[in-house]
Amino acid sequence: MEFSVKKGGTGTQIKGSFSRSACHMRRVPSAGSSELQLSPESPRVQSDAPPSSLHHSCAPLTPSGSSISLHHHHYQWIMPYLTQQTLTIQTQSENVTVVLRLSEMMKPESVLMHPLGTAAAPEPELLCIFGTGDLGRSLGQRLLQSGYRVVYGSRRPHSCGPLPQGAQVMSHAAAAAQSARLIFICIHREHYAFLETMAPHLEGKVLVDISNNLKKDMYPEANAAYLQRLLPDASVVKGLNTLSAWALQNGLLAGKQVFLCGDSAEGKQAVAAMSTKLGLTVLDKGSLSAARELEDFPLQLFPEWRLPLRVAVGLTAFFFFYLLIRDVIYAYVEQGKDISYRITMALGNKVFPIVSLIMLSLCYLPGVIAAFLQLYRGTKYRRFPDWLDRWMLCRKQMGLIALGFAFLHAIYTFVISTRYAVRHKLISRVVDEMKKNKTTPFDFDNTEAWGQDSFYMLGILGFFLYVLLGLTSLPSVGGSLSWREFNFIQSKLGHLTLIICTSHGYIYGWNKFLRPSTYKWYTPPGYMLCLVVPSVVLVLKALVLLPCVDRTLTRIRQGWERTQPNEEMVQATNLYVW
Numbered sequence: 001m002e003f004s005v006k007k008g009g010t011g012t013q014i015k016g017s018f019s020r021s022a023c024h025m026r027r028v029p030s031a032g033s034s035e036l037q038l039s040p041e042s043p044r045v046q047s048d049a050p051p052s053s054l055h056h057s058c059a060p061l062t063p064s065g066s067s068i069s070l071h072h073h074h075y076q077w078i079m080p081y082l083t084q085q086t087l088t089i090q091t092q093s094e095n096v097t098v099v100l101r102l103s104e105m106m107k108p109e110s111v112l113m114h115p116l117g118t119a120a121a122p123e124p125e126l127l128c129i130f131g132t133g134d135l136g137r138s139l140g141q142r143l144l145q146s147g148y149r150v151v152y153g154s155r156r157p158h159s160c161g162p163l164p165q166g167a168q169v170m171s172h173a174a175a176a177a178q179s180a181r182l183i184f185i186c187i188h189r190e191h192y193a194f195l196e197t198m199a200p201h202l203e204g205k206v207l208v209d210i211s212n213n214l215k216k217d218m219y220p221e222a223n224a225a226y227l228q229r230l231l232p233d234a235s236v237v238k239g240l241n242t243l244s245a246w247a248l249q250n251g252l253l254a255g256k257q258v259f260l261c262g263d264s265a266e267g268k269q270a271v272a273a274m275s276t277k278l279g280l281t282v283l284d285k286g287s288l289s290a291a292r293e294l295e296d297f298p299l300q301l302f303p304e305w306r307l308p309l310r311v312a313v314g315l316t317a318f319f320f321f322y323l324l325i326r327d328v329i330y331a332y333v334e335q336g337k338d339i340s341y342r343i344t345m346a347l348g349n350k351v352f353p354i355v356s357l358i359m360l361s362l363c364y365l366p367g368v369i370a371a372f373l374q375l376y377r378g379t380k381y382r383r384f385p386d387w388l389d390r391w392m393l394c395r396k397q398m399g400l401i402a403l404g405f406a407f408l409h410a411i412y413t414f415v416i417s418t419r420y421a422v423r424h425k426l427i428s429r430v431v432d433e434m435k436k437n438k439t440t441p442f443d444f445d446n447t448e449a450w451g452q453d454s455f456y457m458l459g460i461l462g463f464f465l466y467v468l469l470g471l472t473s474l475p476s477v478g479g480s481l482s483w484r485e486f487n488f489i490q491s492k493l494g495h496l497t498l499i500i501c502t503s504h505g506y507i508y509g510w511n512k513f514l515r516p517s518t519y520k521w522y523t524p525p526g527y528m529l530c531l532v533v534p535s536v537v538l539v540l541k542a543l544v545l546l547p548c549v550d551r552t553l554t555r556i557r558q559g560w561e562r563t564q565p566n567e568e569m570v571q572a573t574n575l576y577v578w
């Protein structure tokens, strides 16, 4: 922050320093130059607190009046020291511009030196809250801590229970009659009706509707719209309803995003300014007609996770029962063996990688479907079908669930060979071989060794890339990457991960594909089934990457259209363009 002071005067100069608790200024005999420079010790002061110390260098004052450019936060702080001076204080921030122009030339001897405490600081803004319930109390406490004055409107001002220290409480009408322009309605919607009787008191006020409902579509109109209908002369702003009393009380607000909507721009601006002071980040959602959308937000339960979770649960259930029948029940029925102990570990370690690989490929499938759709239509200016849109929007969640399953697979793989059943099988095999008097019980199969080593290598590499993809999908990591870097990792490395993991699956079954015993009850094994989707995705992706296809697709994505739209088509297309 830079300060420059130009002060009218005849060779007068001021030397001084400002600090939080004191101000020192003194006149210094003219040194002959013409400007007074104020240069703060810390060049960038962004906080609410005034600069801890501003040392002003000496310089004489010019005859043109004085001006100091300050951040508006410092304006209140510096004011007491500048009373009755010929000073222009200009503070510029997004929405505050304060210009004080005092008529006379600055007379340094008239600078009042007094501690900050005794200065006539402007009174903090008064805010009103209707309702002394959980939310009302927590909100009031937070507002008081942020430097506001708070007055409550209550049905029972004398018996409404403990309220935050420093707040006043009175009847609704008396509270509304106070100077507060913003009134927070912290009352359940069912009780709004009484507010209609108070219409004259609430005329011109900004009413902040924070209410939520217990479920969607409980009422024919949004709560805020209902409030506006009851009180047409007030400006209703819907917002802050995604906050909870608990978060307000515990101060967990910094950077939290809140939504606002309302028909009065001034009303919204006032609520936004207050919210910013509370440390919240405000997002304007437009007019009051968006109120229903805002009221539905707190009722949502992981909306973007719903589809991926359903897919994951569906696939897990399907493959679990499929493998249960093929492995455990088949062995019991056909061979009379009870291997049900495999349900817990062996079956799990088959289901998890299968679901993981299918879900990973489902992250990349919508991308290639979209590419083919654009190629088929010859334009990018037509909306994708809704199902494809929704699918594309939850790719990140699909990927993270796939990563979770891959983690489980990795952990299971570590312990699977240490199990009793495996050790027992191994030892019995050795003993059997010895009993049969074989001289070389441990024939070394080079191909088998190659196959297993490659299988593990691909598994480890695939898992590493999986984790890398997962990490870059975190907002804090992804945010630090450029778009090209992010795209490289999520697209190029993503497809590489898919290739490696699919190869891992192929190598697992490389010598089993043609064996008739693999197809128990004429069903293919799980790992074969799970290779279908990734293989299809990779083949389609390879087709998209063919130079002739890629060229056309790139042109389409740059805005080229195969057919010039005639008027009729434009009309039809307009329905799809977004």
Ligand SMILES: NC(=O)C1=CN([C@@H]2O[C@H](COP(=O)(O)OP(=O)(O)OC[C@H]3O[C@@H](n4cnc5c(N)ncnc54)[C@H](OP(=O)(O)O)[C@@H]3O)[C@@H](O)[C@H]2O)C=CC1
Binding pocket: 130, 131, 132, 133, 134, 135, 136, 153, 154, 155, 156, 160, 185, 186, 187, 188, 189, 191, 194, 210, 211, 212, 213, 240, 241, 242, 243, 244, 245, 246
């Ligand atoms: N609690 C939370 O975390 C959140 C709550 N909200 C919303 O805030 C609103 C208030 O919630 P909350 O504070 O939890 O609820 P409470 O039940 O704790 O408080 C509601 C307050 O409304 C007043 N009230 C009750 N009945 C009537 C009536 N018949 N006429 C007039 N006033 C009445 C009372 O205050 P008095 O006795 O002083 O008149 C009462 O304390 C609700 O709409 C809720 O959806 C929104 C986000 C989070």
Ligand SMILES: [Fe+3]
Binding pocket: 353, 409, 459, 504
């Ligand atoms: Fe594996």
